Amino acid sequence: xxxxxxxxxxxxxxxxxxxxxxxxxxxxxxxxxxxxxxxxxxxxxxxxxxxxxxxxxxxxxxxxxxxxxxxxxxxxxxxxxxxxxxxxxxxxxxxxxxxxxxxxxxxxxxxxxxxxxxxxxxxxxxxxxxxxxxxxxxxxxxxxxxxxxxxxxxxxxxxxxxxxxxxxxxxxxxxxxxx
Amino acid sequence: xxxxxxxxxxxxxxxxxxxxxxxxxxxxxxxxxxxxxxxxxxxxxxxxxxxxxxxxxxxxxxxxxxxxxxxxxxxxxxxxxxxxxxxxxxxxxxxxxxxxxxxxxxxxxxxxxxxxxxxxxxxxxxxxxxxxxxxxxxxxxxxxxxxxxxxxxxxxxxxxxxxxxxxxxxxxxxxxxxxxxxxxxxxxxxxxxxxxxxxxxxxxxxxxxxxxxxxxxxxxxxxxxxxxxxxxxxxxxxxxxxxxxxxxxxxxxxxxxxxxxxxxxxxxxxxxxxxxxxxxxxxxxxxxxxxxxxxxxxxxxxxxxxxxxxxxxxxxxxxxxxxxxxxxxxxxxxxxxxxxxxxxxxxxxxxxxxxxxxxxxxxxxxxxxxxxxxxxxxxxxxxxxxxxxxxxxxxxxxxxxxxxxxxxxxxxxxxxxxxxxxxxxxxxxxxxxxxxxxxxxxxxxxxxxxxxxxxxxxxxxxxxxxxxxxxxxxxxxxxxxxxxxxxxxxxxxxxxxxxxxxxxxxxxxxxxxxxxxxxxxxxxxxxxxxxxxxxxxxxxxxxxxxxxxxxxxxxxxxxxxxxxxxxxxxxxxxxxxxxxxxxxxxxxxxxxxxxxxxxxxxxxxxxxxxxxxxxxxxxxxxxxxxxxxxxxxxxxxxxxxxxxxxxxxxxxxxxxxxxxxxxxxxxxxxxxxxxxxxxxxxxxxxxxxxxxxxxxxxxxxxxxxxxxxxxxxxxxxxxxxxxxxxx
Ligand SMILES: [Zn+2]
Numbered sequence: 068x069x070x071x072x073x074x075x076x077x078x079x080x081x082x083x084x085x086x087x088x089x090x091x092x093x094x095x096x097x098x099x100x101x102x103x104x105x106x107x108x109x110x111x112x113x114x115x116x117x118x119x120x121x122x123x124x125x126x127x128x129x130x131x132x133x134x135x136x137x138x139x140x141x142x143x144x145x146x147x148x149x150x151x152x153x154x155x156x157x158x159x160x161x162x163x164x165x166x167x168x169x170x171x172x173x174x175x176x177x178x179x180x181x182x183x184x185x186x187x188x189x190x191x192x193x194x195x196x197x198x199x200x201x202x203x204x205x206x207x208x209x210x211x212x213x214x215x216x217x218x219x220x221x222x223x224x225x226x227x228x229x230x231x232x233x234x235x236x237x238x239x240x241x242x243x244x245x246x
Numbered sequence: 247x248x249x250x251x252x253x254x255x256x257x258x259x260x261x262x263x264x265x266x267x268x269x270x271x272x273x274x275x276x277x278x279x280x281x282x283x284x285x286x287x288x289x290x291x292x293x294x295x296x297x298x299x300x301x302x303x304x305x306x307x308x309x310x311x312x313x314x315x316x317x318x319x320x321x322x323x324x325x326x327x328x329x330x331x332x333x334x335x336x337x338x339x340x341x342x343x344x345x346x347x348x349x350x351x352x353x354x355x356x357x358x359x360x361x362x363x364x365x366x367x368x369x370x371x372x373x374x375x376x377x378x379x380x381x382x383x384x385x386x387x388x389x390x391x392x393x394x395x396x397x398x399x400x401x402x403x404x405x406x407x408x409x410x411x412x413x414x415x416x417x418x419x420x421x422x423x424x425x426x427x428x429x430x431x432x433x434x435x436x437x438x439x440x441x442x443x444x445x446x447x448x449x450x451x452x453x454x455x456x457x458x459x460x461x462x463x464x465x466x467x468x469x470x471x472x473x474x475x476x477x478x479x480x481x482x483x484x485x486x487x488x489x490x491x492x493x494x495x496x497x498x499x500x501x502x503x504x505x506x507x508x509x510x511x512x513x514x515x516x517x518x519x520x521x522x523x524x525x526x527x528x529x530x531x532x533x534x535x536x537x538x539x540x541x542x543x544x545x546x547x548x549x550x551x552x553x554x555x556x557x558x559x560x561x562x563x564x565x566x567x568x569x570x571x572x573x574x575x576x577x578x579x580x581x582x583x584x585x586x587x588x589x590x591x592x593x594x595x596x597x598x599x600x601x602x603x604x605x606x607x608x609x610x611x612x613x614x615x616x617x618x619x620x621x622x623x624x625x626x627x628x629x630x631x632x633x634x635x636x637x638x639x640x641x642x643x644x645x646x647x648x649x650x651x652x653x654x655x656x657x658x659x660x661x662x663x664x665x666x667x668x669x670x671x672x673x674x675x676x677x678x679x680x681x682x683x684x685x686x687x688x689x690x691x692x693x694x695x696x697x698x699x700x701x702x703x704x705x706x707x708x709x710x711x712x713x714x715x716x717x718x719x720x721x722x723x724x725x726x727x728x729x730x731x732x733x734x735x736x737x738x739x740x741x742x743x744x745x746x747x748x749x750x751x752x753x754x755x756x757x758x759x760x761x762x763x764x765x766x767x768x769x770x771x772x773x774x775x776x777x778x779x780x781x782x783x784x785x786x787x788x789x790x791x792x793x794x795x796x797x798x799x800x801x802x803x804x805x806x807x808x809x810x811x812x813x814x815x816x817x818x819x820x821x822x823x824x825x826x827x828x829x830x831x832x833x834x835x836x837x838x839x840x841x842x843x844x845x846x847x848x849x850x851x852x853x854x855x856x857x858x859x860x861x862x863x864x865x866x867x868x869x870x871x872x873x874x875x876x877x878x879x880x881x882x883x884x885x886x887x888x889x890x891x892x893x894x895x896x897x898x899x900x901x902x903x904x905x906x907x908x909x910x911x912x913x914x915x916x917x918x919x920x921x922x923x924x925x926x927x928x929x930x931x932x933x934x935x936x937x938x939x940x941x942x943x944x945x946x947x948x949x950x951x952x953x954x955x956x957x958x959x960x961x962x963x964x965x966x967x968x969x970x971x972x973x
Contacts, residue, residue, distance in 0.1 A: 079654065082695060089654050089695060094595075097512055097652060105651030121515070121649050125694070125741075125780035125856050155926075158919025169882055172735050174815060174829050174848060175747065175786035179526055179543065179941060180772040182783075186919045191912040193781040193857040198773035200524055200543060202929065202938040202946065204963035205922070208777065209645045211517035215554035220511055233518070236962040242923050243930075243965035 069098045077108040113141050126192055134227045142190035152207040152235040157185040207235055249359060249397045250328050251492060256354040260329040272500040272601045280494050291486055291494050298478035299323040299336035302471035311467035312460035313721055314408045314683050317713035323471050326350055326400040331600035333498045339404055341586050341706035346386050346402035347600060348378025348578040352434045366392040369438035374431050375625040378578025380632055382429045383407050383417035387468040391476050393483055401475045403468035408681045409457035414836060415669025415679035419626035420765035421835045423538040423570040428626035430454035456669045456679030502601030509592045510556040515649045519642035522547040525631050526771040527571050528832035538570035543945045544615055550642045560584050561609035564949055564956030568618035572626035575616050581608050583632040587639035590659055627765055633661035634767050636705040658691025659705045662774045662850025664766025664788035670759035678723040685849055686710040689745030692782060692855035698745040724757035728809040733848050735879050740782025740854025741861045746874050749811045749848035753799055754839040761836040764790035770831030775853045782854025789848050791829045796842040811846055859885040859908045863899040870897045885911045934970045946971055
C-alpha cells in the first residue's frame with residue numbers, strides 16, 4: 068500500500084514538491100490515507116483555527132462552526148451555509164467587450180458569452196470566473212454530499228450534519244422579497 | 247442450436263447478460279474465482295489478450311493504413327465477449343471503447359444469426375451513428391472468432407477516415423442538416439466472407455469518397471489487424487483451454503467494474519457537480535437549407551451526481567432539442583464520451599473493460615440533442631459537442647479529486663480543437679479531399695500544481711501529436727504549410743496557465759477547384775470552458791481565417807511580412823487592410839481558395855487555474871520572454887511590472903512595482919466588483935423587460951418550453967414567472 072509522510076503532503080500542498088517527485092506520485096496507486104493527511108496539512112496553511120472539513124477551492128474551505136457548516140475564505144471571510152452557492156455572496160464584475168480584449172487577442176475574443184468574475188469581498192482575491200450566456204443563472208459548480216462522504220465513505224461520525232440539499236434559491240427568494 | 251457458448255444463441259446470451267447484470271455485477275459474477283485461484287496465471291492471460299490488440303495496432307498502422315491513421319494512430323482494436331462487452335482494448339482511439347459493443351448488439355438483436363448466418367471468416371462494417379457510433383467518419387470493422395463451431399468472442403476495430411464523401415469534402419460534413427448528406431453510410435453490413443472483402447464493397451468505397459484509397463487502405467489495415475488478433479486468440483485458447491478463456495473473459499469485465507467502483511470511492515466526493523455549457527451554431531448565410539439558415543446556441547447543461555453508492559449519473563435534463571444541424575448525438579456516442587472521461591481521469595492505469603460502465607448512468611431526454619427522436623437527424627460531426635463533454639466531465643472530476651486532496655491528479659482534458667477540411671480538383675485534374683488531423687494536439691488545462699501543456703493531446707486519443715507537416719501536405723494536395731506556432735495571450739490566464747493556443751497557416755497553390763470547410767469544438771463566439779478553475783480564466787475557443795488577395799502572399803515571399811499568424815494580423819491591421827482577412831469565429835462552409843490564397847486556423851487554449859496575481863512573477867517574465875503573453879497582459883492581468891534590458895533582449899521583474907501593481911489590482915477589484923445581489927436585481931429587470939440578447943432569449947425560451955427542470959431552475963433563480971420570459 069502506498070503511503071506518504073505528512074511532510075510530503077505538506078510540500079505538495081505548498082507547491083514545494085519537485086515535479087519529478089510528483090510524477091512518481093502520479094504513477095503510483097493512490098494512497099488511501101491522503102484525505103486525513105491533507106486536512107492536517109491544511110491547518111498549517113490557514114491563519115484561523117476552525118475545524119476544516121473539506122477544501123473545495125484554492126482559497127475556500129467548508130468548516131464546522133458550532134452547528135453550522137460554513138464556507139470560509141483563507142483570509143477569514145465567511146460566506147455562510149455551504150449549501151448556498153457562495154458566489155451569491157461574493158463581489159461580481161462582468162467584463163464588457165473592451166475589457167475582454169485585455170485578456171485575449173482579437174481574433175479569439177468571445178462575443179456571445181459573458182465573462183463574470185467573482186471576488187472575495189474581504190481580500191479581493193479572484194475566486195472564480197464563469198463564461199455563460201447573458202441571463203444564465205449563476206452556476207453552483209459543486210455541492211458535496213458531506214453526510215454521505217463522511218459517514219458512508221469515510222466511516223466517521225459527524226454531528227448535526229444538515230440534509231444534502233441545494234439552498235441557493237432561498238437566497239434569491241429572500242432578495243426578491245425585500246426588493 | 248445457437249452459435250454462442252454451449253449451444254446458446256447469441257440472442258439468448260445477450261438476454262441472459264442483461265438479466266444477470268441487474269444484480270449490479272457484470273453477468274452476475276460475484277466472485278473472481280480465476281483471479282483468486284491463481285493471480286499470476288490470470289494476469290498473464292489478460293496481458294496476452296491485451297498485447298494481441300496492441301500488436302495488431304502497431305503492426306498494421308505502418309504497413310497498410312492511410313496517412314491519418316499512420317501519423318496519429320487513429321486506430322483501435324478490441325476483444326469483445328459474444329454478447330458485446332469489451333474485455334481488452336488497445337491504445338489509440340480510446341474514445342470508442344463502447345461503440346463496437348453497440349454494433350455487435352445490433353447484429354444480435356436484428357438476428358443475423360438466423361436470417362443470414364454468422365460464419366468464421368465473415369467481415370462486418372458499420373459507420374452509422376444511429377447504431378451507436380459517434381459520426382460516419384468512424385468506421386468499425388468486426389469479425390467473429392470461432393473455436394470448434396462456437397462463437398468464442400468478437401474482434402473489433404475502428405479508424406477515423408479522412409474523406410467519406412457527402413456534401414462537403416472531408417470527413418465531418420459540418421453543414422449537413424440531415425443524415426442523408428453526412429457522407430457514405432454503412433449500417434451494420436456484412437462486407438466480406440472467408441476473410442476477403444466483397445469486390446462490390448471495395449467498389450462502393452471507391453465510388454463514394456473523394457480520396458477512396460485512404461479509406462480502402464484503412465479497411466484493409468483493420469482487417470489485417472483483426473486477423474492477427476484471431477491468430478493470437480487461437481494460441482491463447484491452446485495454452486489456457488477454452489473453458490478458462492470463457493470464464494476469464496467474464497471475470498475481466500467484472501473486474502473492470504469493481505476497479506471503477508473502488509476508484510470512485512477512493513478518489514472522488516459524492517455530491518452534485520454542474521457544468522452548463524453551450525455550442526453556437528453559425529449557419530446563417532452559409533448555404534444551408536432555409537429551415538436551418540440561422541445562428542443560435544445549443545444548451546448543454548451537464549449535471550453529474552456521484553451517489554453514496556459510488557455510481558456516477560450524468561444528466562442532460564434541460565438540453566436543447568435536436569436540430570437541423572450536424573451535431574446531433576445518438577445514444578452510443580455520448581455514453582462513450584462520458585465513459586472515456588472517467589477512463590482518462592480515474593482508470594488510466596486500471597482495468598479498462600466495458601464493466602466499469604455498469605457504475606455509470608446516463609440521462610438523455612428523448613427528443614433532445616442527446617437523444618433525437620428522429621432517425622435522420624444530422625450526425626456528421628457530433629464530436630463538436632462530444633469532445634466537449636469529455637472535457638466538461640473532467641472538470642467535475644477535477645473538483646472532486648481536488649476536494650479529496652489528490653491535487654496531483656486534477657486535470658482538465660483539453661479538447662479545444664478545430665478542423666481544416668477541404669477538397670476539389672488538383673492542377674493535375676485528380677480529385678482530392680482531406681481532414682487535417684493536426685488539431686489532435688489540443689492545449690491542456692492548468693493543474694493545481696503546474697501549467698497546462700501546449701499542443702499536447704486529444705481526449706479521443708491521448709498519445710497523439712500534430713503529425714508531420716510534410717505528411718499532411720501529401721493529403722492536402724494543393725496547399726503547403728507556411729507556419730505553425732503559439733498564439734500570444736491565448737492561454738487561460740491564472741496562477742498556473744492553461745496551455746496556450748497554437749495555429750497553422752497554409753497557402754494554396756494553383757488548384758483547379760479547392761474549397762475549404764472549417765469546424766470544431768464549441769466555436770470562438772464563446773469561451774471554450776464554462777468556467778475557469780479557482781479564479782483562473784477560461785480559454786478562448788478557435789477561429790478560422792482566409793486571405794484571398796495574392797499580393798499578401800507576394801509580400802511574404804519577398805520578405806516584407808513574416809509568415810506568422812500574429813504578424814499577419816498585425817500587418818493587415820497596421821496597413822488598414824483589415825478587410826483583406828475574413829475571420830470566422832466558427833464554422834465556415836466551402837470557402838473557395840484560389841491560387842496563393844492564405845488561410846489558417848487558431849486552435850483554442852486550455853483553462854487557467856488560480857488568481858493570475860498569485861502567479862510567480864519570475865514565471866510571468868519567462869512567459870513574456872517566451873512569447874506566451876505580452877508585456878501589457880503581464881502588467882494588467884498578472885500585475886507584474888517588467889523591465890526590458892535592450893542589450894540582452896530580455897524582460898526581468900521589477901519587484902517593488904509589481905507589489906504595488908498587485909495591490910492596485912486588488913483595490914480596483916473592490917471598486918468595480920458589486921455585491922451579487924445588486925447585479926441580480928438589474929439582470930432580473932433586464933430579463934423581465936426582454937432586454938437580453940436575442941440569441942439568449944431564444945435559447946431560454948426553447949429550453950424552458952422543452953424541460954420542466956430547466957424552467958424551474960431558471961425561474962427560481964431569477965424569481966420570475968414563466969410568463970416573464972416566454973412573453
Ligand atoms: Zn478572502
